[in-house]
Amino acid sequence: MSEQNGMNLTLYVWRQKGPNATGKLESYQAHNVSPDESFLEMLDEVNEDLIKKGIEPIAFDHDCREGICGMCSQVINGVPHGGQDRTTVCQLHMRSFKDGDSIYIEPWRAKAFPIVKDLVVDRAALDKIIQSGGYVSCHTGGVPDGNAIPIPKKAADYAMDAAECIGCGACVAGCPNSTAMLFTGAKVSQLAALPQGKAEAAQRVREMLKTLEECGFGNCSNHYECQAACPKGINVKFIAKLNREYMKSIFIK
Amino acid sequence: MILDGKCPTGPIEKTWDKHRFDLKLVNPANKRKYKVIVVGTGLAGGAAAASLGELGYNVEAFCYQDSPRRAHSIAAQGGINAAKAYPNDGDSIYRLFYDTVKGGDFRAREADVWRLAQVSNNIIDQCVAQGVPFARDYAGYLDNRSFGGAQVSRTFYARGQTGQQLLLGAYSALSRQIKEKTVKMFPRTEMLDLVVIDGVAKGITVRDLITGEIRVHMADAVCLATGGYVNVFYLSTNAMGCSVTAIWKAYKKGAFLANPCYTQIHPTCIPQVGDHQSKLTLMSESLRNDGRCWAPKKKEDSQKYPGDIPEEDRDYYLERKYPSFGNLAPRDIASRAAKEQCDDGRGVGPGGRGVYLDFQTAINRVGEHTIKERYGNLFEMYEKITAEDAYKRPMRIYPAPHYSMGGLWVDYNLMSNIPGLFVLGEANFSVHGANRLGASALMQGLADGYFVIPYTISGYLASIKAGDYSADHPECKKSIDDVKANINKMFSIEGKKTVSEIYRALGRVMWENVGMARSKESLEEALKEIPKFREEFWNDVNVTGEGGDFNQQLENAGRVADFLEFAELMTRDALIREESCGGHFRIEHQMPDGEAKRDDENFCHVTAWEYKGVGNAPEQHREPLKFENVHLAVRSYK
Numbered sequence: 001m002s003e004q005n006g007m008n009l010t011l012y013v014w015r016q017k018g019p020n021a022t023g024k025l026e027s028y029q030a031h032n033v034s035p036d037e038s039f040l041e042m043l044d045e046v047n048e049d050l051i052k053k054g055i056e057p058i059a060f061d062h063d064c065r066e067g068i069c070g071m072c073s074q075v076i077n078g079v080p081h082g083g084q085d086r087t088t089v090c091q092l093h094m095r096s097f098k099d100g101d102s103i104y105i106e107p108w109r110a111k112a113f114p115i116v117k118d119l120v121v122d123r124a125a126l127d128k129i130i131q132s133g134g135y136v137s138c139h140t141g142g143v144p145d146g147n148a149i150p151i152p153k154k155a156a157d158y159a160m161d162a163a164e165c166i167g168c169g170a171c172v173a174g175c176p177n178s179t180a181m182l183f184t185g186a187k188v189s190q191l192a193a194l195p196q197g198k199a200e201a202a203q204r205v206r207e208m209l210k211t212l213e214e215c216g217f218g219n220c221s222n223h224y225e226c227q228a229a230c231p232k233g234i235n236v237k238f239i240a241k242l243n244r245e246y247m248k249s250i251f252i253k
Numbered sequence: 254m255i256l257d258g259k260c261p262t263g264p265i266e267k268t269w270d271k272h273r274f275d276l277k278l279v280n281p282a283n284k285r286k287y288k289v290i291v292v293g294t295g296l297a298g299g300a301a302a303a304s305l306g307e308l309g310y311n312v313e314a315f316c317y318q319d320s321p322r323r324a325h326s327i328a329a330q331g332g333i334n335a336a337k338a339y340p341n342d343g344d345s346i347y348r349l350f351y352d353t354v355k356g357g358d359f360r361a362r363e364a365d366v367w368r369l370a371q372v373s374n375n376i377i378d379q380c381v382a383q384g385v386p387f388a389r390d391y392a393g394y395l396d397n398r399s400f401g402g403a404q405v406s407r408t409f410y411a412r413g414q415t416g417q418q419l420l421l422g423a424y425s426a427l428s429r430q431i432k433e434k435t436v437k438m439f440p441r442t443e444m445l446d447l448v449v450i451d452g453v454a455k456g457i458t459v460r461d462l463i464t465g466e467i468r469v470h471m472a473d474a475v476c477l478a479t480g481g482y483v484n485v486f487y488l489s490t491n492a493m494g495c496s497v498t499a500i501w502k503a504y505k506k507g508a509f510l511a512n513p514c515y516t517q518i519h520p521t522c523i524p525q526v527g528d529h530q531s532k533l534t535l536m537s538e539s540l541r542n543d544g545r546c547w548a549p550k551k552k553e554d555s556q557k558y559p560g561d562i563p564e565e566d567r568d569y570y571l572e573r574k575y576p577s578f579g580n581l582a583p584r585d586i587a588s589r590a591a592k593e594q595c596d597d598g599r600g601v602g603p604g605g606r607g608v609y610l611d612f613q614t615a616i617n618r619v620g621e622h623t624i625k626e627r628y629g630n631l632f633e634m635y636e637k638i639t640a641e642d643a644y645k646r647p648m649r650i651y652p653a654p655h656y657s658m659g660g661l662w663v664d665y666n667l668m669s670n671i672p673g674l675f676v677l678g679e680a681n682f683s684v685h686g687a688n689r690l691g692a693s694a695l696m697q698g699l700a701d702g703y704f705v706i707p708y709t710i711s712g713y714l715a716s717i718k719a720g721d722y723s724a725d726h727p728e729c730k731k732s733i734d735d736v737k738a739n740i741n742k743m744f745s746i747e748g749k750k751t752v753s754e755i756y757r758a759l760g761r762v763m764w765e766n767v768g769m770a771r772s773k774e775s776l777e778e779a780l781k782e783i784p785k786f787r788e789e790f791w792n793d794v795n796v797t798g799e800g801g802d803f804n805q806q807l808e809n810a811g812r813v814a815d816f817l818e819f820a821e822l823m824t825r826d827a828l829i830r831e832e833s834c835g836g837h838f839r840i841e842h843q844m845p846d847g848e849a850k851r852d853d854e855n856f857c858h859v860t861a862w863e864y865k866g867v868g869n870a871p872e873q874h875r876e877p878l879k880f881e882n883v884h885l886a887v888r889s890y891k
């Protein structure tokens with residue numbers, strides 16, 4: 001496996017010691033990279049090299065490495081998750097690069113996502129948005145049978161399309177205004193589509209949008225970069241739905 | 254010592270209801286005075302923290318990821334079981350109970366399994382109420398699919414992302430409690446020790462993963478819901494951060510660890526391609542509803558293009574060996590069958606470690622469109638990793654470490670032998686025996702979190718005085734000092750090996766000797782090798798950076814150090830269990846046809862290990878298992 005037949009790449013990686021330190025791009029070489037490796041496995045090997053050279057390895061977030069936990073978060077050559085259609089960076093494979101390529105690797109950049117270290121950012125603001133209303137206030141126990149309220153397949157499918165969001169924050173990183181409207185719209189739309197979520201719909205959308213603003217996210221000006229950046233292909237129609245739900249909520253006090 | 258699981262007696266159907274009634278309650282006005290720590294916010298911990306907060310307890314919850322929404326429960330694909338019997342196909346609570354006891358190869362407690370089956374239906378109702386978008390039919394009713402080890406359709410699912418949707422449901426309930434301030438959430442915080450005062454669990458010592466601060470959190474009770482330990486094999490379907498650390502630290506403080514040798518090797522994972530590989534990816538068991546497993550009959554065909562191998566030269570080995578369950582044979586059986594094909598030189602793909610999972614028959618029957626609707630995201634995931642189109646050529650699959658049935662020993666109340674320490678979800682040993690059936694881990698996590706712990710913990714709390722602890726206790730200082738000393742020791746080595754190098758080597762030895770097939774020789778070999786890796790780690794590892802900082806090398810080093818100790822206990826447990834059962838296959842103990850040979854006479858018990866200090870052999874305790882409802886029988890799926 002280890003014959004010299006892999007790719008050689010030049011990486012420019014954002015290094016930043018902590019939230020208040022100044023960061024800069026450092027250049028590193030990745031040698032003999034197999035096309036079957038994932039992008040993060042390539043970084044693992046670069047890190048092994050750095051450790052052997054006495055340089056601190058690159059910090060980056062990751063966990064499941066199968067595109068579902070939403071932990072991995074890197075802007076590659078200017079595009080969140082590297083720009084392959086509906087692919088997180090952990091699912092990006094090196095076969096989409098070629099020998100001699102230069103690759104720029106940076107963290108999510110947004111006012112609401114302060115940098116923790118190198119490529120790692122703090123996304124607590126997304127949790128805050130959910131905490132302000134992204135749920136149905138049902139108690140544990142004391143709920144009706146799962147089949148008591150039929151849900152039309154179309155509504156269930158629509159809710160599922162929205163619910164596929166993995167909360168990675170690529171939509172924010174991809175947006176010129178750093179807004180979290182797609183993230184918020186997906187949750188609002190999922191719950192608004194289901195009978196269980198309707199009772200609290202008006203209050204939910206108001207509270208979530210208020211929190212979104214307080215957390216320092218920007219406003220949507222219809223660039224649709226969020227949908228392009230989303231590794232789950234969450235559709236911008238959920239932003240339109242968010243706006244409609246908000247308009248409706250103004251009339252329901 | 255003979256352990257007592259404190260299971261209720263009497264007719265099994267009444268056990269949980271009666272027990273629930275007998276448990277003491279905490280007065281609503283007093284609940285606020287009790288503080289409960291929940292470590293882990295996956296399905297088990299997330300559901301527990303949310304439900305306990307809602308009841309009015311003062312909860313602190315912890316996870317190592319940056320958000321509770323990212324626990325590895327998120328990765329579960331296939332579905333969750335429940336005994337709703339919506340399809341009218343003969344299912345019942347009793348049947349789910351029966352299938353689970355049998356599926357676990359008669360190595361679990363009947364009463365615990367009964368309770369699981371009983372509350373399974375509440376889980377579905379709860380999740381629907383939360384807005385979990387389960388799959389539905391055109392009339393708007395919940396849809397079901399089949400999973401291995403069952404002849405009924407009882408699995409509820411949300412496309413290929415059931416775990417994600419269930420976890421987001423629990424996360425939403427948790428978020429609501431965080432807003433209500435009944436739960437305080439500590440993400441990016443790792444538990445590194447359990448604080449035990451006068452024999453009772455009273456707190457944990459944690460490291461703040463951002464600032465590096467080491468501190469103690471005290472409480473009236475501690476719940477661990479920290480997931481499984483199969484990352485001891487290095488390559489597994491678990492997330493990179495999954496570790497044995499939390500339960501191992503509890504073990505070293507006196508909690509018994511039960512059946513560590515019971516690990517599940519999942520039959521359908523994408524085969525390994527190279528040495529760079531950092532994890533293995535599961536292809537959901539639900540695929541076996543429509544996929545047919547086969548290997549070439551002739552060795553010389555194994556490197557041929559699969560489409561060029563004619564029907565008569567293919568061995569659909571599961572259908573041949575297990576005609577009544579066919580491709581839906583349970584996991585342990587399907588994994589061993591795949592290994593057999595490869596050991597026989599008929600494996601496919603790189604290194605001959607693979608068999609085919611073929612959808613052609615199903616595509617011909619229901620059309621590519623329907624298959625896409627059922628499993629589209631899995632086919633996509635497969636293509637991203639392998640660059641192959643599984644609609645055109647069969648998937649290549651191979652077994653991989655996936656789940657740990659073993660875990661901390663708990664009684665019927667989910668309390669360990671240390672009073673005040675409760676263990677939930679994959680981290681405990683309770684219901685799956687020696688083999689877990691598909692779609693029943695999600696069920697167990699949510700059962701423990703939503704419907705068991707809220708009752709059983711009150712029985713304990715009602716018996717103690719609230720707030721009877723102090724962070725000034727010498728045990729707290731000692732715990733902090735020990736954690737700090739361990740970290741400093743790792744930094745001070747400044748050796749030449751990276752953490753990953755040692756970890757990878759450990760994983761290889763574990764997979765080869767303590768993996769799918771185990772023998773006295775292989776286990777003894779592992780017991781010789783493991784201490785060498787430990788020695789290498791503590792003499793020659795290089796942990797870079799500093800402690801007072803965000804430092805992933807340090808996090809990883811700590812987890813690997815624990816695996817290096819745990820691996821030995823797991824191997825030892827496999828060595829003394831001189832039988833084959835479920836996921837534990839000892840090649841010395843097999844039937845003439847290669848099936849697992851259980852020894853009920855000598856091994857119908859749980860083995861629970863007690864830590865006896867550095868350098869001393871751990872002590873073995875037993876809990877005998879009684880089967881009064883499902884009669885001990887040879888497990889047959891033929």
Ligand SMILES: Cc1cc2nc3c(=O)[nH]c(=O)nc-3n(C[C@H](O)[C@H](O)[C@H](O)COP(=O)(O)OP(=O)(O)OC[C@H]3O[C@@H](n4cnc5c(N)ncnc54)[C@H](O)[C@@H]3O)c2cc1C
Pocket residue numbers: 292293294295296297298315316317318321324325326327328329330331332333334415416442443444445478479480481490491492495496498499535537655656677678679680691692693694695696698
């Ligand atoms: C790929 C995959 C697919 C699966 N598919 C299915 C399926 O279809 N059906 C099914 O029933 N089961 C399935 N399973 C099994 C099931 O998902 C798990 O067993 C279950 O979700 C475990 O839940 P848990 O809450 O016990 O642990 P986890 O979800 O793993 O959560 C563990 C929690 O503990 C925290 N933690 C761990 N250690 C520490 C520490 N030291 N300090 C602080 N926090 C810590 C983590 O941050 C996390 O929050 C699958 C498993 C995998 C890996």
Ligand code: FES
Pocket residue numbers: 061062063064065066067068069070071072088089090091
């Ligand atoms: S690491 Fe989980 S989505 Fe990438």
